[in-house]
Amino acid sequence: MADEVLFELLHYEIVSHICNSSNEEDKASSISKLEALGYRIGLSLVERLTKDNPRFKDDLDTMKFICKDFWMTLYKKQIDNLRTNHQGVYVLQDNRFKLLTLISQGKQYMDMAPRYLAMPCGLIRGALSGLGIVSVVTAEVSAMPACKFQIQIQRL
Amino acid sequence: MADEVLFELLHYEIVSHICNSSNEEDKASSISKLEALGYRIGLSLVERLTKDNPRFKDDLDTMKFICKDFWMTLYKKQIDNLRTNHQGVYVLQDNRFKLLTLISQGKQYMDMAPRYLAMPCGLIRGALSGLGIVSVVTAEVSAMPACKFQIQIQRL
Numbered sequence: 001m002a003d004e005v006l007f008e009l010l011h012y013e014i015v016s017h018i019c020n021s022s023n024e025e026d027k028a029s030s031i032s033k034l035e036a037l038g039y040r041i042g043l044s045l046v047e048r049l050t051k052d053n054p055r056f057k058d059d060l061d062t063m064k065f066i067c068k069d070f071w072m073t074l075y076k077k078q079i080d081n082l083r084t085n086h087q088g089v090y091v092l093q094d095n096r097f098k099l100l101t102l103i104s105q106g107k108q109y110m111d112m113a114p115r116y117l118a119m120p121c122g123l124i125r126g127a128l129s130g131l132g133i134v135s136v137v138t139a140e141v142s143a144m145p146a147c148k149f150q151i152q153i154q155r156l
Numbered sequence: 157m158a159d160e161v162l163f164e165l166l167h168y169e170i171v172s173h174i175c176n177s178s179n180e181e182d183k184a185s186s187i188s189k190l191e192a193l194g195y196r197i198g199l200s201l202v203e204r205l206t207k208d209n210p211r212f213k214d215d216l217d218t219m220k221f222i223c224k225d226f227w228m229t230l231y232k233k234q235i236d237n238l239r240t241n242h243q244g245v246y247v248l249q250d251n252r253f254k255l256l257t258l259i260s261q262g263k264q265y266m267d268m269a270p271r272y273l274a275m276p277c278g279l280i281r282g283a284l285s286g287l288g289i290v291s292v293v294t295a296e297v298s299a300m301p302a303c304k305f306q307i308q309i310q311r312l
Contacts, residue, residue, distance in 0.1 A: 005204060006229065009197045010166050017193060018173070037173060041165045048161060073162065 004076050008098055011119060019115050031118045038122020039129070046130040049073060059153060062131050063090050070127055074120075088153035092124075093146065100145035113141045117149075124149055160232050164254055167275060175271050187274045194278020195285070202286040205229060215309060218287050219246050226283055230276075244309035248280075249302065256301035269297045273305075280305055 014037070019030045049069060056062040067079035071094075081093040099116040103109055117139035125137045134154040141147045170193070175186045205225060212218040223235035227250075237249040255272040259265055273295035281293045290310040297303045 006197075006201065007162050007166065009200050010163065010170070013193045013197055014166070014170055014173075017170075017189065033173065037169045041162075041169055044165050045162065 007074065008102065011099060011116075012102055015115050015119070031114060034115065034118035035122035035125075038119035038124075039126035040122075041119075042123035042126025042128075043130045044126075045073065045123075046070065046127040050131065056131065059088075059090075059133065060084065062128065062133060063092070063151070065131075066124060066127060067092055070124075074123065088155065090151040090153075092149045092151070094149075095146045097145050097147045100141065100147060103144075110141060110144065113144070113147070114139070117141070117147060121149065124151065163230065164258065167255060167272075168258055171271050171275070187270060190271065190274035191278035191281075194275035194280075195282035196278075197275075198279035198282025198284075199286045200282075201229065201279075202226065202283040206287070212287065215244075215246075215289065216240065218284070218289060219248070219307070221287075222280060222283060223248055226280075230279065244311065246307040246309075248305045248307065250305075251302045253301050253303045256297065256303060259300075266297060266300065269300070269303070270295070273297070273303060277305065280307065 015034065018033055019027075050065075056065060063082060063084070067082050071077065071079050075094075075098050077094075077096075077098075079092045080095045081091075083091045083093075097117075097120075099120070100113060103112050103116065121137040121139050125135055128135045128137075128151070134156060136152045136154060138150050138152075139147055140150065171190065174189055175183075206221075212221060219238060219240070223238050227233065227235050231250075231254050233250075233252075233254075235248045236251045237247075239247045239249075253273075253276075255276070256269060259268050259272065277293040277295050281291055284291045284293075284307070290312060292308045292310060294306050294308075295303055296306065
């Protein structure tokens with residue numbers, strides 16, 4: 001039980017540290033630092049998770065791995081919904097995203113959400129990169145604590 | 157397996173972030189930021205770990221909890237050795253401290269050790285504080301990857 005919160009507590013503290021030590025103008029740079037930090041962790045983590053696995057057969061198969069095993073490792077739950085337009089865009093919906101449950105859920109706190117979603121976006125992008133998929137990952141919060149991660153695959 | 161490394165990966169990235177974004181003069185301030193961050197996490201974590209527990213009967217009993225349950229939650233192993241002078245000083249030895257196994261083990265890397273030990277010192281101090289013990293916690297590396305945490309209880 002306490003094991004599960006360790007990653008969240010540490011994540012929460014990093015967000016505070018990075019965002020509070022920067023002024024208002026540096027807000028974008030804080031977000032990008034958190035994203036980059038997530039990217040490196042996602043990359044390392046996916047290497048360990050998949051080292052004995054066969055290769056995934058296609059992008060959809062890779063996304064299913066992200067939704068199940070990868071999310072389970074990070075947040076002890078699976079992604080609730082996966083959609084795709086079959087043209088390289090995937091939307092992963094988590095109906096109860098852990099980090100957002102730690103902050104207050106009123107509408108007035110919505111502007112706090114991006115800082116807690118930057119690292120998770122980086123985690124996804126890093127994991128996909130480790131699996132050979134270059135992507136752009138963004139997050140969107142409609143009703144706290146639900147959120148959607150949109151993955152746009154970049155064809156080279 | 158991958159679960160276990162998540163906390164280490166994140167810890168490692170925080171150390172890099174905090175230490176690399178500061179110049180040489182700010183080294184002490186980086187260490188103290190990492191310690192403070194650990195303190196807050198230790199405090200939150202111990203609250204969750206002990207919420208259903210009876211109170212500990214004395215300081216030694218509390219230290220045994222830190223060596224076993226608390227360390228197990230953080231590092232999936234127990235402290236290898238606990239010593240005390242029975243005058244408020246406790247020395248906790250970990251013969252193979254996880255974070256130190258991530259960095260190279262040559263003597264020339266010894267000066268890298270303090271940055272990886274600052275947060276663990278804070279974690280211990282925070283946990284003890286949550287259990288009603290005010291302390292000063294320092295760490296010492298003799299032979300990598302072994303290290304000793306010295307706890308000096310402060311009587312008020």
